[in-house]
Amino acid sequence: MVLVPGGTFTMGSERFYPEERPLRRVHVDPFRIDATPVTNRQFARFVAETGHHTQAEIAPDPRDYPGMLPEMARAGSLVFRKTSGPVPMEDVTQWWEFCFGADWRHPYGPDSDLDALDLWDHPVVHVAWPDAAAYAKWAGKELPTEAEHEFAARGGLEGQEFAWGDELAPGGRMLANYWQGLFPFSNTREDGWERTSPVRSYPPNGFGLFDMIGNVWEWTADWWAENPAKALKAKKAGDSCCAVRNLRGGKLKDSFDPGQPQVRIGRKVIKGGSHLCAVNYCQRFRPAARHPEMIDTSTSHIGFRCVRRN
Template identity: 75%
Template sequence: MRQIEGGTFSMGSVGWYPEETPVRRVRVDSFWIDETPVTNRQFAAFVAATGHVTAAQIAPDPKLYPGMLPGMDVAGSLVFSPTSQPVALDDFSQWWRFTFGADWRHPYGPNSSVDDLDLWDHPVVHVAWHDVSAYASWAGKDLPTEAEHEFAARGGLEGRDFAWGDELAPDGRMMANYWQGLFPFANTCDDGWERTSPVRSYPANGYGLYDMIGNVWEWTRDWWEDNPAPPRKKHPQACCTISNPRGGTIKSSLDRDQPGIRIGRKVIKGGSHLCAANYCQRYRPAARHPEMIDTSTSHIGFRCVVRA
């Protein structure tokens, strides 16, 4: 782990996506954070010690999911599947497939294996919120808040678009694992990787942290809010700075598109190997996205913190 001294920074951004606004002054206390995302090797040690079974390895209960189609109550997870041609980018069902038998040990489906694919030093994926919470508790750690993650990802740089400056690929150098080419059908793999990459494959940021941007999205402990409120509205006594914010509430994070399902959404940070210039330019410290806590995918992982 790396120790991050506390400090004040400008959280959020303007000019990218509306959920990143407003820019607000935020202070976080000192904390320690994992140098890399948790790897398959580390997660395997946790499973061996505890016998933990992940959400992707348990068939969903139809009682909890009204309207579930017949035959869908089978264990599995969401796996990215590239298309063969351009498709409408507002329909993610074109490239996401719920794959029976996909889980952290079998990242692309039942016929794949972290052993055969030599993925032990890649970030673990297909882990839902309760899986990462269980790992953190076992390790004596916690999940970072959204503010802690963004502060760490910036690496000491104030107001820059990326974790290394304002240019995505300075002098053509690949600084993170993201999608080059036109998503979701033409990945030129200029960075050398079609999917996840081993941790430490790219330069560390100013705090000595790897993969804070790209490779895999990372869970945080904060409940999702569409737009964080300005400091004076949310904390009228805080003047211009919010100290150690903890995100929204379960009520604010409920999925309004599915009002009958009371499953909240957590904030994920950092972007992934599927972020592209023509789609989801969220390979940035300020970027944020909601994720249902019961959902696992082939592009979401996590790292842990210990607070001083």
């Protein structure tokens, strides 16, 4: 783990997506954070010692999902499938498939495995939020808050869009694993990778942390709030003179997906973007980027890392 010094920083961005606004001054106390996302090798040790079964390995109970077709009540997870050509960008079902038998041991589907693909030092994926929380508890750690993750990702830089500055690929250098080309059908792989990459494949940021943006999204401890200002406890949420100390995210009641009112499963904040973020789609390979994810959902592009406080 790496010790991240405490400090006050400007959280958020006004250049990209509305959920990243407003800019707010936040103070975080010192904490330690994993230098890399948790790898398949590390997660395998946790499973071996605890016998943990991930959400993706357990068939869902149709009673928890009104309207679920009986044939869908099978274990599996969401796997990205590259399309053969341009597709409507508002329809994520064009590139996401719920794949029966996909899980952390079989990241691309039931016929894939970590040994054959040499993925032991890649970030573990197909972990839902309860799986990440269970690992953190076993390791004597916790999941980071959204503010801690963003502060760590910035690496000591103030107001810069990326973990190394304001230019995505300075001098043509690939400094993170993200999608080059036109998503979701043409990946030029200038960074060398079609999917996840081994941790430490790219230079660390100013705090000595790897993959804080790109590679995989990372779970945080915070419930989602559409407008981060709701979580501010200062008298004037948008007043930059008032730094909120150790900011925590939204409340459970605000985190439900308004598009699925019948499914009362809250959403947590994920941070950092992934290898599927592209310039033409989801420019969230940035410290300020944030996104909601249902806590029961696992995918081929979400992982996590842990922190220790005090």
